[in-house]
Amino acid sequence: MARAAAKEEKNVDMDLTAKAIAKAVADGDIVNFKALFGAISPIRQWTTEMLESEKYSYFRPDAEQEGNQIFKDAHRLVKEMFTWKFITQELEAHRPAQLPSELLLPLADNAIRESRFTSAAQAYELLRIRRKMQTAFFEEADKALAADDIPRAVQGYRVAIGLAYDYAAFPEPLPKVANYQTGALLVHGRYPRSPEDCIAVQPEEAHTNIALGFLLGDDEATARLTEPPLDKRLTFLKELVLRIDPQWDTFVERYKKACSLVTEFAERMSHQSATLADEIEEQQGHNPEEIMETLLGRKIENGVWWQYLKDLAYEHPAGVLFIARQRFGEHEVLMPRLLEGSSVPAKLGLTQDSPTPA
Template identity: 40%
Template sequence: MAETVPTEKNIDYALLDRCLAAAIACGDIVNLRFLFLPASPFRRDSSEDISMSKYAYLLAEEESDALEAALRLVQQAEISRQVREQLEKKGPPQLPWELLQALADNALRLGKYTAASQAYELLRTRRRMQEIFLDQADAALDRGAYAEGARGYKIAAGLQYDYAAFPEALPAVLNYQEKAVTLHGKYPVVLEGETLSDDRALCRSSLLFLLQGADFIQRLENRDDESLIQFTAEMIRCLDPAWDRFVPAFQEACRLISPFAELFSRINSYTQEALEVLLEEIFSDEEKETLRGISQFFAPGIAEGSAWQLVMRTLAYYHPGAVSFVRRQRLSASEEILIPALPDTSRLAQQLGLFPL
């Protein structure tokens, strides 16, 4: 029987260039790194083939200026040589810094902060990029350009890194859903021992939750109260483009709970243990049913009577800024809901349009 002679795998370098350009143009660090892995269809010793339909995603779906610029970059002679060398060698690849830089900048422009932070981290420039955006944001705040300042802090927060992650350091994702439940973990809610009637304390607590970095808060400590209020309001809107559409629902929830203020005070005067042995319910079945409907204002489509944790996670996902303006409220010893929690005289709440008209 004749011995089969293995044929050498032909690499379509023109197609490789387009795949690299597509990853760079759309800021996709995962695709870029995959192209250099041992299983890459562009490695000679890999059994994978780029013609397989499962790899269609590696190519750009449509032409763009960013794609053309990326293609010109990867086709530069020196970069092309480095790419081919890395695909031929064994062991972890050393990605050309020019490709990483272009990818990081595109990812940042597209709001893909996780990808941008990974690329900048590989370049060892991530922290410096954070400082640049924070310095620019602080300068904007000095000029009273609060929206511009909020965008700068949003980018800086998106570039955070978690060096304690296992098994390797990873971008620090702003996990508002779980953080919100933790923030409201005690009943009644007390934010760091501060009262919600203090606007400065409310701003600080809100920003600490939204940015999830004590370093960011320290940079804002010397701002006067009015500047801090304006900035916090812009930060909330910056992180939630749908905020102004959410406000009417919040106002309606405020109107709904208004007649129940006395009953809330009464039930909150009891301890959990006392409520468990209370002979007479404080809220009637009809009143409970009405109050359960509040969840629809915070999390439309969620089942009425859902646990407050689920409502909180949904609210935090869509409207993270609202987490500072709600609280848990007991209806009985075994049932809680979320209700609006507006300080009577809050400039921040006023700036956000939360008070019912």
């Protein structure tokens, strides 16, 4: 029997390989960067995968990106003699490839520029300088805050927090990520028995600190912000909310509408002997859920308060700081709740006479 023809040897396009690696560096994409050096990467000699195939188009730069200066700088670093020699040796070796450390720092810097903070955190962690970089960003942010440069201070804090790591993560340490949905359930998990139990009607100082702690999700960052005066922290909070939620103005409109609904019910109740719960049920056909539907901007079919809360926390995280749970007979809904005269909701445009922040 004739022997089978020898398998044709794979030809790896090294110019395209260099461009693919440069793209990952320019994009600040640690995931693609690691994947390119993985065991089944299309740029490894022994795999059957081809970098030219359509399914790997996300690895390849387009013509526009190739003309970008950031990409050109990354490509120059990739093709630097010692770096390129190291890359080719690692790709040819029949073992797990080591990452070229010379490219991790520019990758992390580009990740910061693109607001890909978890990507930057992983790159800095591989270089064993993550904590050092995090401290540096905190210090620069504090300097900006002291100089009343609030936008720069907020950006610095967001970067520093984005570089935080969770060493208890399974199966391996990973960057921390914001989880506002879980946080919202913790904040509203216990039904308020008195006004003191409701986060939305806390005194200005306490409300501001709670809001910063919830939105930052980092104990170190929150502690650093306890020193500035209240008015500066409120300005910081406003900028932070707008950075986290670009659609905050949409929520403000819905929140004011929900407040108007509650006010209308209360005014009708004042002329009758009915309770507010009775009034709401009478006017809405036993559907007090309309209030939280207004807050969220849509209806969740057969949804209960905690489902609305989770969706609200995902779409408008700061919104959960200005609501409370309220029972109406067999119903339990989320309602807008404000402390009269407080500067916190006013700063964020949530009071009827306050302008929408921009």
